[in-house]
Amino acid sequence: MTEHISRHRSPNLPWVVLPTLFTIALLCIPAGCQSASDQPELGLVSGTITAGGQPLPGVAVTFVPEDGRPAMGKTDESGRYQLTYIRDTLGCKIGPNRVEIGASEGSEEAEDDSELEGDELVQSPTKSKTFVIPARYNIQSELTVTVQPGENTFDFDLKP
Known part of the structure; x- marks a missing residue:
């Protein structure tokens, strides 16, 4: 019975993980772009x-x-x-x-300039x-x- 439950959840796992990874990637992109704006004039x-x-x-x-x-x-x-x-x-x-x-x-460099x-x-x-x-x-x-x-x-x- 345990095998049946784990097989049933596996196909849905990518639909949960992929959007989460995509969201994390979108949040990281602006953070990476900000490093250039940290540079002084x-x-x-x-x-x-x-x-x-x-x-x-x-x-x-x-x-x-x-x-x-x-x-x-x-x-x-x-x-x-x-x-x-x-x-x-x-x-x-x-x-x-x-x-x-x-x-x-x-x-x-010269050793002694005295x-x-x-x-x-x-x-x-x-x-x-x-x-x-x-x-x-x-x-x-x-x-x-x-x-x-x-x-x-x-x-x-x-x-x-």
């Missing part, structure tokens, strides 16, 4: 990093907003950078940002892509900019 940011007028290739550039996710970029061979907010999304959070400029991962002066800090791009960047430009940076909606260009000429 961004401004496009690009510029050039130089030292003594010479471009600095392979340098990490980070804009850190007062709150929220930082935007990052890396200079190319001509010292130009463009910031990325997340994955393939270009830009930076609008408003005040602290600017950190430092060696990127994998770049060579005896270097002036032009010695900027090495020939053919010999090395390294510029000894003082702490006041990176983790202890006091550089600040205000990112506006639209396109923003911020060029920095670093001093030893």
